[in-house]
Amino acid sequence: MSNEDHKTSSQDNAQPAPAIKVRNLENRFGDHVVHESLDLDLLSGEILGVVGGSGTGKSVLLRSIVGLKRPNGGSVEVLGTNLSELNDKERSQIERRFGVLFQQGALFSSLNLQENVALPLIEHAKLAREDAERLARVKLSLVGLEPEAALQYPDSLSGGMIKRAALARALALDPDILFLDEPTAGLDPIGAAAFDQLLVTLRDALGFSVFLVTHDLDTLYAACDRVAVLSQKRVLVVDTIDNVAQTDDEWIQDYFHGPRGRAAEQSAATSSTSKPKE
Numbered sequence: 001m002s003n004e005d006h007k008t009s010s011q012d013n014a015q016p017a018p019a020i021k022v023r024n025l026e027n028r029f030g031d032h033v034v035h036e037s038l039d040l041d042l043l044s045g046e047i048l049g050v051v052g053g054s055g056t057g058k059s060v061l062l063r064s065i066v067g068l069k070r071p072n073g074g075s076v077e078v079l080g081t082n083l084s085e086l087n088d089k090e091r092s093q094i095e096r097r098f099g100v101l102f103q104q105g106a107l108f109s110s111l112n113l114q115e116n117v118a119l120p121l122i123e124h125a126k127l128a129r130e131d132a133e134r135l136a137r138v139k140l141s142l143v144g145l146e147p148e149a150a151l152q153y154p155d156s157l158s159g160g161m162i163k164r165a166a167l168a169r170a171l172a173l174d175p176d177i178l179f180l181d182e183p184t185a186g187l188d189p190i191g192a193a194a195f196d197q198l199l200v201t202l203r204d205a206l207g208f209s210v211f212l213v214t215h216d217l218d219t220l221y222a223a224c225d226r227v228a229v230l231s232q233k234r235v236l237v238v239d240t241i242d243n244v245a246q247t248d249d250e251w252i253q254d255y256f257h258g259p260r261g262r263a264a265e266q267s268a269a270t271s272s273t274s275k276p277k278e
């Protein structure tokens with residue numbers, strides 16, 4: 001079944017152009033085909049959760065959209081522009097509209113937090129160091145870090161603080177689209193829930209779109225407007241979580257209706273604060 005078959009009825013009504021439109025995507029490494037005829041839209045302003053079994057190509061999909069892997073076929077349109085038709089300069093202009101947070105956080109350990117967040121502002125926005133660091137402190141407070149954290153180094157911080165700082169850096173250039181690869185991996189459940197809530201709050205306030213690769217069922221329930229499941233080299237289904245969970249597929253049934261899935265569903269049902277707006 002294609003993505004088109006799974007559109008919710010609200011999507012059939014007038015919708016803004018998708019932030020990202022992936023069509024017929026193919027990715028392979030040698031003979032190993034990872035994606036084939038993969039279609040997916042990231043709707044403007046939505047938080048889309050991308051899930052699938054290990055090795056189904058979630059990270060490769062993210063990397064091929066943000067320009068870290070050139071697809072072997074198909075097209076990726078970002079904000080109405082087909083990436084394959086751009087020269088290097090045009091492409092880097094589009095890529096500046098992306099914020100990316102990888103699983104490891106990837107902060108520079110030799111720089112304190114404000115220097116880490118200031119770096120893209122100095123390198124890409126060409127701000128003077130003092131202005132960049134002032135703006136970096138604003139970004140750090142936006143993600144809920146206290147002013148004292150600005151001068152701390154990554155090694156002295158908790159996992160949750162590092163994720164927040166990495167998020168502040170991903171937001172440094174006011175991106176239109178935020179890409180997150182397993183943002184809650186390694187966080188305790190309370191830290192992970194706080195991160196999910198922060199993501200929803202920032203999306204509501206700033207209006208960016210979010211492409212979020214995750215294994216975290218709680219994140220899917222708490223933060224995602226829609227969920228895309230990767231399987232058999234393509235997107236098997238993309239829809240609201242409730243509709244996805246009803247899809248007749250062995251992996252989906254195990255994932256959503258196994259013990260962890262039931263616990264996440266129950267926790268989402270009893271939570272009064274974390275559900276994003278439809």
Ligand SMILES: Nc1ncnc2c1ncn2[C@@H]1O[C@H](COP(=O)(O)OP(=O)(O)OP(=O)(O)O)[C@@H](O)[C@H]1O
Pocket residue numbers: 029034052053054055056057058059060061
């Ligand atoms: N640079 C690479 N060279 C060769 N094969 C690769 C490379 N990157 C990824 N792959 C392969 O592509 C497939 C998809 O990898 P990917 O990391 O996207 O999976 P994933 O769905 O994100 O998995 P996980 O949930 O375990 O992180 C895997 O079989 C992986 O081994």
